[in-house]
Amino acid sequence: MQSGIHHITGITRKIQANVDFYAGFLGLKLVKRTAGFEDADQLHLFYGDAAASPGSLVTFLAWEDGSPGRVGLGQPAEIAFAIRPEAIGFWLTRALTKNVAMSGPTQEFGEPVLRLKDPDGIIVKLVGETGVEGPAPHVTKEITAADAIQRIRGATIFSEKPAETAAFIGSHFGFRSVAEANGIKRLAGDAGDILDIRDASGFWTSAPGTGTIDHIALRAPDRAAVEAAAERLAAEEAGDVNMHDRTYFYSLYVREPGGSLVEYATDGPGMAIDETLETLGTTLFVPKHFGAAPEDVRARLPQFSLPGEERMTERDLPFIHRVHRPETPDGTAVVLLHGTGGNETSLLPFGARLAPGAVLLSPRGRSADEGYPRFFRRITATTFDQKDIAGEAEAFAAFMEGANTAYGLDPAKTLFVGYSNGANMIGAVMLLHPGIIRNAVLLRGMNVLENAPAADLSGVNVLVVSGQSDPYGRFAGDLEALLRASGATVESTLLAAGHDIGTADLELAKAYKERIIG
Secondary structure (H helix, E strand, O other): OOOOOOEEEEEEOOOOHHHHHHHHHHHOOOEEEOOOOOOOEEEEEEEEOOOOOOOEEEEEOOOOOOOOOOOEEOOOEEEEEEOOOHHHHHHHHHHOOOOOOOEEEEEEEEEEEEEEEEEOOOOOEEEEEEOEEEEEEEEEOOOOOOOOOOEEEEEEEOOOOOHHHHHHHHHHOOOOEEEEEEEEEEEEOOOEEEEEEOOOOOEEEEEEOOOOOOEEEEEEEOOOHHHHHHHHHHOOOOOOOOEOOOOEEEEEEEEEEOOOEEEEEEEOOOOOOOOOOOOOOHHHOOHHOOOOOHHHHHHHOOOOOOOOOOOOOOOOOOOOOOEEOOOOOOEEEEEEOOOOOOOOOOOOOHHHHHOOEEEEEOOOOOOOEEEEOOOEOOOOOOOOOOHHHHHHHHHHHHHHHHHHHHHHOOOOHHEEEEHHHHHHHHHHHHHHHHOOOOEEEEEEOOOOOOOOHHHHHOOOEEEEEEEEEOOHHHHHHHHHHHHHHHOEEEEEEEEOOOOOOHHHHHHHHHHHHHHHHH
């Protein structure tokens, strides 16, 4: 039975920082970028050696601005890469000069080890392995083949059942026990990859989230081996076993007795089936089983720059937000405010179709309604927390002032598009903070201010789009009248629609932007 590590998958909160560390600092090659196989709105990046060899791959799911997880029982806890022992000095110096958190070198099972922390806090070990020879180490301007990461050395698993965990991995995936010390049982595969099973009895349980390792994938020679393993696991009633065709490999997932998720993945067909070795990692792959339009998926995924590429740094502003830059900017911008239950990605496809050449800025509401993001709290379906509206409108005004400077937005060429609660927020900001918003499209909006102040909205352009069968549509007239009375130029359209928005809304918004901004 062939045995070894195929890849290790973690979860990151900020994809740009992740790319800067793994591709920039560590010098790994970005070999594949995909939309998630379980969630098309989740970016999944694969790093590896120059040939994307199985056994060199570390992958990350992007939970952009997601909640941190907790490392604990039933979870992998460390990633180890193999380097040549004489390269330890190079990496020690590199960590010091690049201000990367580091400790060591120390000795672990007779090997020199440098411990680093990636931007999410995941422990990354560089292990000096005697005689290591990677199949295709990636060379950069700063890292030679002699100093480069050669391949994955191994990983650590926290288990309160270390003996059972070790026996399970040994019997089903071909690893064997080779050493034991300091509460760690070391297993090795045929290629020399190691799994350290740490006795973590009494430790707290893990919690999924950013800054954690989701799973370890072990190597299978082919699909037949995966299917045979699935039969063995089912016969032993080892728990739920799921098999999937991941395009680049075929695999199963199962939890070992200590609770950690283990994948068993085939070496083939490999990462280069839809790209050449030279172009690896340059094309976004969108799994076809979602039936999603690739351009919509692409708009929702976070953008990033590789080392040496021109980049846009996301600024720390009062609202969590997403910025999407088009390939060919036309000097305009669209700010998108989601409705209840949405988030900063919900309207990005709408914005990309509305204005393909515009910079898109989409914030996440900071209030919550039964756990769903909103821009301000509601008391009933048609009454709202006035203090929350005032406070969030003030914060949003500050957000836009900062965003205009940070991202080079021209207020005169910026269109604000809001849906439902987002449209209501735009209306409130216009009245409470005149001058922030000059052009707006309000989809299914209503007035939420009980005592709207006098405001000078001369020069402000607003399109209000209501739904004929929208239960809240009867309130749109009050908002239109209030904006007109304040001096705004207001156009209104009633669609044969309900509260949801669709193609008709998109076409109206697109034509309106072309007419008032260009």
